[in-house]
Each structure stands twice: as structure tokens, then as C-alpha cells.
Amino acid sequence: MTSQRRTAQKQAVYDALRALDHPSATEVYAYLQGKEPAVSRGTVFRVLSVFSESGRVKKLRLLGDEAHYDHNTSPHAHARCRLCGMVWDLQGVPAPLALPEGFLLEESELEVSGVCAACAAKG
């Protein structure tokens, strides 16, 4: 049996996830630098991996090259501005398309990208 232990590092990583906006592991690590408790890079990856496997956070594979993590685990989609990189949560899930016969839907991940109003205004 593998019971989860409560540690300062796990709490710090989870707090970072809420303080930042859909951060990558690298961004979480950078955010925690110089803070207490110290958290190593390896631990950031390990904790995020444990969290996403236990369903406490959702691992996103969109938004560029690195994986990003979302503490909001309710079903929702994301909109990202191509220019400033800002991310918005979109409530609800997209309407299901015609799935293959007999396909049992478990998860869905949708990202739309484009240009946000602020960036469009800047020219």
C-alpha cells in the first residue's frame, strides 16, 4: 500500500500551482527558488507526477513544449493568446463529436488559441 504523506514540499508545490497561471514544472521550480522550504527540481517533477496520477491536479500537454499543470480539475477547456501567452479557463466541455462506434469517453482536452483583445488593440 502506498499512502501519501503530508510534507512541506508537496504543500509548496501545490501552493505554487495556485499562485501561478497554468505553470510548467520549470516555472513552479523557479517560483519556489529562494523560498522556504527548499524544493529541488527533481522533487518538483516527482510531486507533480504523483499529484497528476492521484487526480489532484491535471497535466496539460498543450501550451507549448513543456507539460503544464492545472490545479483546477473540473472539466473545462483553455483559451491561449498566441501573442502574450495568457491563458483563460473556459467553463464547460465541448459538445461531443461523432465518436467511433462503441468508444467509451473518459477525458477530453481542448485548447483554442488566437489573439486576445488586449493584444489585438496594441496592433
Place this chain on the structure above:
Amino acid sequence: MTSQRRTAQKQAVYDALRALDHPSATEVYAYLQGKEPAVSRGTVFRVLSVFSESGRVKKLRLLGDEAHYDHNTSPHAHARCRLCGMVWDLQGVPAPLALPEGFLLEESELEVSGVCAACAAKG
């Protein structure tokens, strides 16, 4: 000005993209091993990068850890079986959710995952 030149390597990479099912760069490279013309790993990545920037292929960031590439550039979504890994193309794009005020939609990427009928039947 940067005009694209027609080369055997580019053609080979593009052919691999059509022969395989949403392959990763590594899978394209493996497929081309031992074939004519020889294509190095670096060139596979470079050609795929050029193709996806010019819009000739679409770079997908889903389906696991590596980027995958789709020669079908029309708007469509993907369904993936969590067990056998098979991928289906779903025609059409998901209904737009409530986007941020003034957001200019450019692209959308949707992947749904679950269990396909064949895998469900196997138990």
C-alpha cells in the same frame, strides 16, 4: 526571401507522415531507416519543423510525451484509445464555448481519450 526547395528527404518525410498514423518524429525516423534516400534524425526534426511552420502539416502536442504530426491540416479533432493507442480523426470542430471578450479565434485542438470498442470487448 526563403523559398523552399524540393528534395528527396522532404518527400520521404511527407510520405512517411501519410503512411503512418499521426507519428512522432522518432517514428518517422524509424520508418525511414534502411530506405532510400537516407534521412538523418536531425533532418527529420528540421523538415517537420519547417512543414509545420509553413502549415503543410499540423504539429500535435497530445498523444503522450513527444510531439506528433498530422498531414491532415483540415480542422478536425482526435479520439485516442487509452489501451491500444489507436487514433481516430473526428470530422468537424467542437462547438465554440464562451470565449473571452474580443478574443480572435485562430486554431483549436481537441483530443478525447477513452477506450475503443475492440479493447472494451477484450475485457
Place this chain on the structure above:
DNA sequence: ATCGTTGCAAATCTTTTGCAAACGC
């Protein structure tokens, strides 16, 4: 003859892992 393209190898970046020390329960 240009200038884009390739192969090769080294470099970079992201993520994982082995192992001994430290800590929660």
C-alpha cells in the same frame, strides 16, 4: 554561383531515476 538543405555530432532542454540521508506517521 547562389543559397537552401543535409549529415553528423555536440549542445540544450525536459523529465526520469538511483541511491543514501532525512522525515512523517
Place this chain on the structure above:
DNA sequence: GCGTTTGCAAAAGATTTGCAACGAT
């Protein structure tokens, strides 16, 4: 004390890049 978690450093995997040789136009 037992078993999990951490830090560190090394390893692994994915992707990019420098550079000289090559090839398409």
C-alpha cells in the same frame, strides 16, 4: 522503526543547432 520522500547528480529522451559538405535552381 518502517516505509515514504527528498536532494543530488547522473541518465535518458526529445529537440535544436553549428558547421562544413552537398545539391537544387
